Amino acid sequence: MAVYALPLFAYVLGGLLASVAAQSEYGQCGGIGWTGGITCPTGWVCTDLNPYYSQCLQDTSSGTTTAAPTSTSAPSSTSTSATSTLTGIAASAPTIGPSHDVGKLPALGWNSWNAYGCNINETKVLNAANQFISLGLADAGYEYINIDDCWPLTTRDASTGRIVPDPSKFPNGISGVAEKVHALGFKFGIYSDAGTATCAGFPGSLGNEELDAATFAEWGVDYLKYDNCNVPGNWSDAGNPPGGDWYNSNSAIRYRQMTAAMNETGRPFHFSLCIWGNANVWDWGARVGHSWRMSGDSSASWSYITSIITTNVQHLDSIDFYSHNDMDMMEIGNGALTIQEQRTHFAAWVFLKSPILLGTDLSLLNSTQLDIITNPELLAFHQDATIGTPAAPFTPTAGATTPSPPEFYAGTSSKGTHVFVINTNSTALTKTFDFANVPGLGSGSFVVHDMWTGKDLGTFTTSYSTTVDTHDTAALFIKPA
Ligand SMILES: *[C@@H]1O[C@H](CO)[C@@H](O)[C@H](O)[C@H]1NC(C)=O
Numbered sequence: 001m002a003v004y005a006l007p008l009f010a011y012v013l014g015g016l017l018a019s020v021a022a023q024s025e026y027g028q029c030g031g032i033g034w035t036g037g038i039t040c041p042t043g044w045v046c047t048d049l050n051p052y053y054s055q056c057l058q059d060t061s062s063g064t065t066t067a068a069p070t071s072t073s074a075p076s077s078t079s080t081s082a083t084s085t086l087t088g089i090a091a092s093a094p095t096i097g098p099s100h101d102v103g104k105l106p107a108l109g110w111n112s113w114n115a116y117g118c119n120i121n122e123t124k125v126l127n128a129a130n131q132f133i134s135l136g137l138a139d140a141g142y143e144y145i146n147i148d149d150c151w152p153l154t155t156r157d158a159s160t161g162r163i164v165p166d167p168s169k170f171p172n173g174i175s176g177v178a179e180k181v182h183a184l185g186f187k188f189g190i191y192s193d194a195g196t197a198t199c200a201g202f203p204g205s206l207g208n209e210e211l212d213a214a215t216f217a218e219w220g221v222d223y224l225k226y227d228n229c230n231v232p233g234n235w236s237d238a239g240n241p242p243g244g245d246w247y248n249s250n251s252a253i254r255y256r257q258m259t260a261a262m263n264e265t266g267r268p269f270h271f272s273l274c275i276w277g278n279a280n281v282w283d284w285g286a287r288v289g290h291s292w293r294m295s296g297d298s299s300a301s302w303s304y305i306t307s308i309i310t311t312n313v314q315h316l317d318s319i320d321f322y323s324h325n326d327m328d329m330m331e332i333g334n335g336a337l338t339i340q341e342q343r344t345h346f347a348a349w350v351f352l353k354s355p356i357l358l359g360t361d362l363s364l365l366n367s368t369q370l371d372i373i374t375n376p377e378l379l380a381f382h383q384d385a386t387i388g389t390p391a392a393p394f395t396p397t398a399g400a401t402t403p404s405p406p407e408f409y410a411g412t413s414s415k416g417t418h419v420f421v422i423n424t425n426s427t428a429l430t431k432t433f434d435f436a437n438v439p440g441l442g443s444g445s446f447v448v449h450d451m452w453t454g455k456d457l458g459t460f461t462t463s464y465s466t467t468v469d470t471h472d473t474a475a476l477f478i479k480p481a
Pocket residue numbers: 096097098099100262263264265266267268269
């Protein structure tokens with residue numbers, strides 16, 4: 001695993017001078033196999049991102065937000081004029097953007113991590129691809145079959161320096177899997193890390209970007225998820241970046257190096273920045289990749305679903321074609337989410353245009369779950385080729401207060417206006433909105449249509465009321481009567 005910059009924080013505690021070895025900001029502070037320190041600097045909290053990696057992240061619970069990832073960065077116009085005055089690595093870092101031959105719409109696919117963690121192999125990946133066909137997911141538009149962490153051996157090839165697929169997991173190599181995935185009609189994704197090692201301790205690509213991008217291109221890879229573990233101290237961001245623009249932060253530059261390396265291969269890659277919402281990524285992500293994670297790893301819990309919606313609604317301006325806030329992989333089929341919570345999970349990822357990467361053993365999904373993830377009207381909103389913006393919160397009736405996360409969202413598709421209503425309460429409630437309050441509708445009579453069932457619910461004037469089950473989401477298409 002990586003070597004960390006030595007922590008340099010001293011604390012005065014209760015009148016005693018004590019020197020506490022704290023990890024650096026964004027440094028690792030725990031996880032399977034971790035033997036280093038577990039203390040974070042003041043104002044930073046050791047946060048479990050997955051079983052293999054805990055990291056010092058800023059404590060946002062106290063309401064104190066300091067500089068780094070939560071502050072508003074300088075407008076990009078400043079950055080352009082500041083470019084000439086940049087020094088060090090920021091002055092010479094590549095500025096090439098991601099391919100626009102791919103990644104216009106949020107990705108639809110499957111990823112191995114939530115289902116299998118490190119326990120992956122060729123059979124499981126190809127099963128998922130075959131299930132895309134047998135379960136109707138291919139027809140619904142699911143496209144990517146992606147392998148997450150733990151696919152290679154722990155050391156690179158001694159003579160070529162290349163990452164080596166683990167032959168016990170992938171006896172035909174990664175190229176063998178990619179070839180079979182392509183033959184079934186799908187695109188193929190892989191995983192690496194913008195640090196010295198992945199979160200589970202396999203080789204990372206920092207400093208090997210060109211070799212690894214060339215290797216992935218040669219293998220037929222179409223999509224790269226690029227994680228953020230094991231970042232050497234001199235590559236993390238301790239304070240504000242040069243010129244106040246997070247595009248020039250060390251974090252962004254680690255990702256920019258891979259964008260440039262992928263460009264050099266001549267193969268279009270869909271680039272997914274797994275940067276956990278650090279470094280104001282929503283401000284610059286579209287200049288570097290197609291989607292970017294807004295948080296640490298998801299969990300199969302209602303609290304994760306509500307917290308990531310709360311985070312994402314603060315950054316909806318970043319979402320458009322080729323530019324997607326990633327709410328992380330799906331948990332439908334995992335844990336103890338109720339079917340209502342699974343519907344909200346899917347609907348929120350749809351109306352906020354997050355990538356939707358299924359994360360379960362697809363053979364275990366029942367027909368209700370399959371109906372959710374293949375719902376044609378919700379998927380049409382998500383994959384709309386003419387409107388790239390997401391739904392956004394609105395005030396349903398005069399004077400209504402907006403809870404956190406908001407419960408009422410309105411959005412536009414090529415068909416017209418849609419309203420999504422989440423019930424975050426722990427009891428079923430009647431939810432009401434006035435048509436005049438829905439952006440773009442105005443007053444009058446409207447036919448309200450249920451996107452889940454594909455049926456019209458009737459014609460209504462002034463307002464619409466419906467009972468929404470606890471933790472469920474109503475998905476409505478509203479057309480003039
Ligand atoms: C590489 O970048 C150039 C310049 O932006 C662009 O025209 C080209 O399509 C890119 N190629 C790939 C494979 O991303």
